[in-house]
Amino acid sequence: MSARALIIGAPRSGSGKTSVTIGLLRAFARRGVKVRGIKTGPDYIDPGFHEAATGAPGLNLDSWAMAPELLRHLVSEHAEDTELLIIESAMGLFDGIRSEPGRTGAASDLASLFGIPVLLVLDVSGQSRTAAAIACGFVHYDPQVRIAGCILNRAGSERHRHLCTDAINDIGLPVVGTVLRDPSLTLPERHLGLVQAHEHPEVDAHIDRLADAMEASLDLDAIFAAAAPLHIPSGSAELALAPPGQRIALAQDAAFTFLYPHLGRHWRACGAELVPFSPLANEAPADGCDVCWLPGGYPELHAGRLAAADNFRTGLARxxxxxxxxxxxxxxxVLGEKLEDADGVTHRMAGLLSHGTSFAKRKMNLGYRQATLLVDGPLGRKGDRIRGHEFHYARVVSPGHDEPLAQIADGLGTPIGPSGARRGLVSGSFFHAIARGEID
Structure with missing residues (x-):
């Protein structure tokens, strides 16, 4: 089966890309199309909604963190037994960092690398013919990126729709439909982005409403025709993050959710077994596992329950x-001594590392990171370079006395300093690992 692919892009965050993408995924699935979603950049929440819409696992692709050969491998793998890939851009289509060509982290890198056309979502609220000027800029900004058409979002009326559509058609760009303003289509958010799909109380019904809106408003046949067949040279998983063990005890519940889909899939492909357990249910890592992985999530929202989970803490220590x-x-x-929640209440944590963190004294940390490991461990060997990112509001309020895990730099290579902590067989950091960096 030869998959077709299309990127859903926009001038900025908040234009409605996620709602359009989720609605299209479910609408095509209803038609019997074998469709799957992909999210560009390090956003680990949206792939959960893609999976909820299609029943097929989601994927993140990041052109800064992942070398081209790994991107080719992951796209080829994801396209197996698939008719249509819908790729949702993070932020604006061209938003990335100033890096070497094709390695900026922007969705436009994937458009040029794989020849994937872009469907532009334009939030036209507060404008009319100006939407055509914005669309014209996108068409001509980068000759390697082909804009195949536009979706108008949040139009206020039929007259508003006609004004925008006529102006964009006049520059030779097709408009494949218009979604009228409807606050009920908005997905709920919190401090790290959308509320996760599995936490949404009526996620399936909401996705159905989005699909209904897309079916009523957009030309699905034209959108499918705009997608281009994928022709991708063979890639390599050499720079994928190796499994940290053969049997991996994986914390998995409402407090621990942020494991990238490509990591779990690659670890299983390498023969590793993921053995989930729930700290919130007071469960400890299973006997017989040879490594324990505590992913990111929202422990600050569940600090009291984690503090009361004596079996989890003692079992983790053993x-x-x-x-x-x-x-x-x-x-x-959670591996530190204490965690202060948003109300200023301090809770005891596992105490396997000596630092303390606070969500009450908040500071947003966001950006790509390059980590050079200072010791052998689950992330790799001493001296290995790992690419990933940080995105958190919590901060370290007491640094403790453990040795650092890594030296980190930002996405441009500017040194930031030591990161994380290690003591004995325990390690941790605010850094989310995505892939291995290239070897010089």
């Missing part, structure tokens, strides 16, 4: 006497 334990972001917070 496990750490014999096997490696690694925590990313929220997992790193």
């Amino acid at each position: 496990f750490a006497e014999r096997h490696p334990v690694h925590g990313e972001c929220g997992g790193y917070m």
Whole structure:
């Protein structure tokens, strides 16, 4: 089966890309199309909605963190037994960092690398013919990126729709439909983005409403025709993050959710077994596992329950006497001595590392990171370079006395300093690992 692909892009965040993407995924699935979603950049929440819309696992692709050969491998793998890939851009279509060509992290990198056309979502609220000027800029900004058409979003009336559509058609760009303003189509958000799909109380009904809106408003046949067949050279998984063990005890519940889909899939493909357990249910890592992984999530929303989970804490401590334990972001917070929640209440955590964190004293940390490991561990060997990112509002309020896990730099290579902590077989950091960096 030869898959077709299309990127859903926009001038900025908040234009409605996610609602359009989710609605299209469900609408095509209703038609019997084998459709799957992909999210560009390090957003680990939206792939959950893509999966909820289609029943097929989602994927993140990041042109900065992932080398081209790994991108080719992941896209080819995701396109297996698929007719249509809908790729949702993060932020604006061309928004990335100033890096080498094709490695900026922007969705436009994927458009040029794989020859995937872009369907532009324009939020036309507060404008009319100016929408055509914006669309014209997108058409001519980068000759390697082909804009195949536009979706108008949040139009206020039929007259408004006609004004925008006529102006855009006049520059030779087709408009494949218009979604009228409807606040009920908006997805709920919180401090790290959307409320996750599995937490939405009526996620399936909401996705159905989005699909109904897309079916009523957009030309699905024209959208499918705008997608281009994928012709991708073979790639390589050499720079994928290796499984940290053969049997991986994986914390998995409402407090620990942020494991990238490509990591779990690659670890299983390498023969590893993921053994989930729930700290919120007071469960400890299973006997017989050889490593424990505490992913990111929202421990600050569940700090009281985690503090009361005595079996989890004592079982984790016993496990750490014999096997490696690694925590990313929220997992790193739980491995420390204490966590202060948004109300200023301090809760006891696992105490396997000596730092303390606070969500009450908040500061947003956001950006790509390059980590050089200072010790062997679950992320790799000493000296390995790992590419990933940070996105958190919590901060370290007491640094503790453990040795750092890595030296980190930003996406441009500017040194930031030591990051994370390690003690014995326990390690952690606010850093989310995505892929291995290239070897010089």
